[in-house]
Amino acid sequence: MELNGTVAVVTGASSGIGLAAMRALLGKGAYVAALARDADRLSHAIESLPPELKRNVTGIPADVRNESAVRFAMDEAVSVYGKIDILLNAAGVSMREKQLVQEIDLAEWNRIMETNLTGTFLMCREALLRMSERNSGYIINILSTAAFQASGGDSIYSASKYGARALTEAMISANRHTGIRVTSISPGAVDTNIWSHKTKPVSAEKKATMLKAEHIADIVLFLISRPPSVHIENITVTPWNR
Known part of the structure; x- marks a missing residue:
């Protein structure tokens, strides 16, 4: 599979x-408009890429919680590359x-819901507005196994992912007979820096049992390489024999 000429917003x-x-x-030849909240971290991530990949990236600092920032970022992506073929919503907290529930304050509720649900909505809305003009595109939302099974101590996170799941399913229904496909990937625990923000440190032994970010990236490539007539609603992926 080669993605030469394909434009992805991540x-x-x-x-x-x-x-x-x-x-x-990028390794498959796509152009990428790379979005992240922290401009310095985004710049560092892009600089870490091999030169042959770096030239096909445009970094756009943007907070997905901010409506005007999202609109600007999507306009910028179209201005640079002329179109948007793929949207991958991977931002999350x-x-x-x-x-x-009785222990949670409103600030914590808003912090998680604004990124995981509102941010996903804003990105999807702006992508759909542009993809609809060409009747072509693929939206992939990173959810979680928590979007299918909630636990008592993870109520806000599960609520945000359940909401993003409902949003995803609604978009699938609305675009069923168009050229725009929508899919979700629902991983179990993935070894990313999201664990560094926990109040209690997560052990190296526990991280060793988790999925790797590259595993999810492989699934993204699998999805977008399916023929246009094939639709997969959701892929749930968990560690095996752990």
Whole structure:
């Protein structure tokens, strides 16, 4: 599979799944508009790429929670590359520690919902507006196994991912007979820097049992290499024999 001439917008591109997917897409010949909240981290991530890949990236610092920033980023991607073929929503945050509903304050609720749900919505809306003009495109949302099974201590995170799952399924239904496909990937625990924000450190032994960001990037490539007549609604991926 080669993606020469394909244009992908990737959020959360400065680390984790977003960075791994950006590398994978570039390796197949795609152009990538790389979005991340932290401009310095985004610049460092792009500079870490091999020269032959780096020239096909445009870094666009953007906070997916901010409506005007999202609109500007998508306009910039189209201005540079002329179109958007793929949107990969990989930006996400998690709870710093397990909390019951009665222990959660509104600021923590908003922090997670604004990125995981509102950010996904804003990116999808702007992508659909542009993809609809060409009746062509592929949106892939990174969800979580928490979008299918909630636990008492992860209520906000699960709520945000359940909401993103509902948004994804609604877009699938609305675009069923168009040239725009929508799919979600729902991983179990993935070894990314999201664990460094936890109140209690996660052991190296536990991280060793997790999925790797590159595993999810491989699934992204698998999805976009399917024929246009093939649609996969969701892929759930978990570690095996752990």
